Amino acid sequence: MGKSPWYSDPKEGFEIELTLEREEVDNLTKAKNALSDVDNMLIQINKDLDGNEVCEFLFGDNTGFSNKIEYQLQGMIKDSDIKLPFNSDIFKDILNANKDIDNCSIKISKQGMMKITFEGNINSIYYIARNE
16 A cells, blocks of 8 residues: 555635534445445435435445445535545444534545544544545
8 A cells, every 4th residue: 555645625625515413424324334345435416306416425336226325415515527436434434433423524625535524522534535
């Protein structure tokens, strides 16, 4: 495994910013647990039934149409042309380690970096690089 380059927040800001309630963190964890043998997670922008842009977390196999779970979250979306793969096992481990924290935010950069922040009695910041 090679060295990871140092990453800092983009000067122009993030393209996606989400604020999650504890229930939404639990639902994302449950969605991943339903497909425990698959480590693929695709984050993309889609439209909900009302035509509003939402950030969609797609858990499951990236080929075909089987074994997929979609979970949509509303938030601030600056760029609708984002489609980034991440490791869902790492994502789930971070959510599980912080499941008792009330405030969670997820920010995603089109450069392929996800920043997850938890605030409460203990503040934590995690960065996850996209899969290649």
